[in-house]
Structure formats: structure tokens, C-alpha cells
Amino acid sequence: MKDRHRVLFSPLNIGGRILRNRLVAPPMVQLRPITSPAGLKWYSDLAGGTGLVIVEATGVPLFGDTLSVQKLARLAEAIHGQGALAAVQLFPLAHLKEPAAPDSLSAADIILILEQFAHAAKICRDAGFDGVEPHGAHGFLINQFFMPGKNHRTDGYGGSPDARGRFAVEICRSIKQAVSDDLLLLYRHTPTGDDYSIDDSLAFAHSLADAGIDILDVSPARGRVAAELAAPFKKTLPVPVIAVGGMEDPDAASEALAERRCDMAALGRALIADPLWPEKVRDERIDEIFQCVKCNGCFEYLHAGEQVSCAQR
Ligand SMILES: Cc1cc2nc3c(=O)[nH]c(=O)nc-3n(C[C@H](O)[C@H](O)[C@H](O)COP(=O)(O)O)c2cc1C
Numbered sequence: 001m002k003d004r005h006r007v008l009f010s011p012l013n014i015g016g017r018i019l020r021n022r023l024v025a026p027p028m029v030q031l032r033p034i035t036s037p038a039g040l041k042w043y044s045d046l047a048g049g050t051g052l053v054i055v056e057a058t059g060v061p062l063f064g065d066t067l068s069v070q071k072l073a074r075l076a077e078a079i080h081g082q083g084a085l086a087a088v089q090l091f092p093l094a095h096l097k098e099p100a101a102p103d104s105l106s107a108a109d110i111i112l113i114l115e116q117f118a119h120a121a122k123i124c125r126d127a128g129f130d131g132v133e134p135h136g137a138h139g140f141l142i143n144q145f146f147m148p149g150k151n152h153r154t155d156g157y158g159g160s161p162d163a164r165g166r167f168a169v170e171i172c173r174s175i176k177q178a179v180s181d182d183l184l185l186l187y188r189h190t191p192t193g194d195d196y197s198i199d200d201s202l203a204f205a206h207s208l209a210d211a212g213i214d215i216l217d218v219s220p221a222r223g224r225v226a227a228e229l230a231a232p233f234k235k236t237l238p239v240p241v242i243a244v245g246g247m248e249d250p251d252a253a254s255e256a257l258a259e260r261r262c263d264m265a266a267l268g269r270a271l272i273a274d275p276l277w278p279e280k281v282r283d284e285r286i287d288e289i290f291q292c293v294k295c296n297g298c299f300e301y302l303h304a305g306e307q308v309s310c311a312q313r
Contacts, residue, residue, distance in 0.1 A: 019051030049278025087131035131184030
């Protein structure tokens with residue numbers, strides 16, 4: 001291994017759970033049922049060289065019935081069997097495309113969602129996972145609560161920045177109350193949007209830390225430099241920070257870690273193109289990496305409703 005890449009492979013202890021290295025497979029919907037044989041194979045491939053795998057956005061209403069403890073335990077085992085920690089990204093609705101907006105949720109809807117997060121987290125714990133991650137990013141429902149342009153509520157969940165962050169904070173508290181420290185609590189946030197600034201996000205991230213998150217997963221909008229946007233969070237937050245988005249250059253990712261702009265680097269499309277990226281970097285076989293050319297063919301499969309894979313392979 002090259003000395004400058006050594007930092008990518010240093011272990012990290014978070015709340016007594018050890019990531020064997022700093023490489024994370026971020027949540028990526030891939031349209032194979034996650035507990036089917038094809039889904040287990042997909043996730044065991046992603047786990048081969050990473051320290052942490054975050055299973056794709058999964059609707060909290062599905063836990064218990066469609067996704068039983070028994071089925072999910074096989075997924076946790078498939079990931080653990082390869083040596084990575086396993087977390088699940090939790091989505092507030094059954095499906096990503098379900099229409100819902102901050103303004104249309106009643107107080108009872110909010111309470112139900114908070115209960116569903118708590119229930120989903122308990123199922124994940126019982127199935128043997130190491131963590132859960134509310135999906136608070138990318139302009140989906142939880143992120144919309146944070147956006148003044150999308151959230152016009154007047155009931156304590158809208159208005160001031162604190163109020164716009166309240167839904168997310170309550171989700172975190174609800175999970176924490178349900179599973180205490182049995183699971184790591186991650187949170188994925190998009191650090192800047194059309195109508196909120198990085199300073200708004202920094203204050204929000206501090207309230208998430210107060211609510212007990214163990215890891216902040218900083219996921220900028222497409223085209224922004226992840227490690228740079230993660231740095232202000234890394235600088236002031238008391239919890240480790242994942243940077244995701246364009247982190248696939250081993251030298252640049254190593255530099256971001258060495259310069260303490262983030263604690264972990266997540267590789268999305270790069271791992272779809274080549275799940276062996278981590279071991280090829282570790283073994284100095286960088287020229288053997290099947291490089292992601294950012295054609296976004298994987299996204300196109302997703303949008304067409306087809307199983308995700310690398311369009312170049
Ligand atoms: C096919 C596909 C599915 C994705 N699904 C999710 C998802 O379920 N949840 C999420 O937060 N981000 C999702 N993302 C975004 C990735 O987690 C990641 O943030 C993004 O790909 C940028 O990282 P990269 O430049 O390393 O690919 C998805 C990305 C791809 C390519």
C-alpha cells in the first residue's frame with residue numbers, strides 16, 4: 001500500500017464499534033429486493049472492502065411485515081460476513097416516489113412517522129444491524145422540512161430554522177428513545193440548498209448531535225465538492241463525518257482524510273463500477289480499477305425502473 005493511502009485503511013472506533021477502514025458504501029437504491037438472493041449478493045459485494053455499508057433508502061412502513069427481522073438478519077449477516085459494519089438508511093414513506101410534502105402532513109401523520117422510525121430501528125437492531133440512518137438529504141421529505149421554500153407550516157415545525165429542523169430532530173430522538181445506544185445513529189443531510197446556507201446547516205447539525213447522532217453523512221447536491229463541504233462540519237461537530245460525492249480519487253480521498261476534512265469517504269458510483277476499488281487501492285493495483293466515468297447510466301437504470309448496475313461493464 002502506498003503510504004499516502006494508508007489513512008484510508010486506518011480503523012475507526014465509533015461508540016465501541018470498529019470500522020476496519022474509512023471507506024463507506026453509501027445508500028444506493030438498486031431495485032433488487034434487499035433480502036432476495038440477488039440483493040444479498042449485491043450487498044455482500046459492496047461489503048467486500050469497505051468498513052461500513054449503508055443499505056439503500058428503505059421505507060419505515062415496510063419494517064416488520066414486508067421486512068421481517070428474520071429476512072433482514074440475512075442481509076446483516078451477508079454484510080458482516082465480509083467484514084464490514086452494516087447500517088440501513090430509513091426513509092419516512094413506503095416508497096421514494098410517494099407524494100408527500102411538509103405542508104400536507106397532519107400532526108397525526110407526524111406522530112405516526114416518528115413511531116414508524118422507532119419501530120424500524122428496533123427491527124434493525126433485532127436483525128443484528130449496527131446502525132440506522134434517517135434520509136434527510138437530496139430534497140426528499142425530511143430535507144423539505146428544512147427548506148423555507150417547501151415548508152410553510154405554522155405549527156412549530158415551520159418558520160424559524162430551529163422549527164424547520166424539528167421534524168428531523170424528533171426522528172432522531174424517537175430512534176434514540178427506542179434503541180438507546182444499541183445502534184449507531186447516522187444522519188444524512190445535504191449541506192446547502194437553494195434556500196438554506198451552510199451556516200443554517202451547521203446549526204442544524206449541532207441540534208442533531210444534541211439529539212444523539214453518532215455520525216453525520218454529508219451528501220451535497222450533485223456536482224459539489226464533497227470533502228470541501230464536509231470540512232466545516234468536521235471542524236465543529238463532536239461526531240465523525242462522512243463525505244460523499246466524487247470521492248473516488250484515492251489520492252484526493254486520502255488527502256481529505258489526512259487534512260481532517262472528513263473522517264470517512266463514501267464511494268457510490270465508483271463501487272457500482274468496481275466493488276474491488278478498496279482492495280485494489282490497498283494492494284497498489286490502482287491501474288486495475290474499473291473507473292467510473294460518471295456517465296450516470298446507473299441512475300438511468302434506476303429512473304427507468306431497471307436493476308442498477310454499471311452501464312459500462
Ligand atoms: C443508483 C443510485 C441510487 C442511489 N440511491 C440513494 C439512496 O437510496 N439514498 C441516498 O441517500 N442516496 C442515494 N444515492 C446517492 C449516493 O448515495 C451518493 O450520494 C451519490 O451517488 C454521490 O456519490 P458518488 O459521487 O460517489 O457516486 C444513489 C446514487 C445512485 C448512483
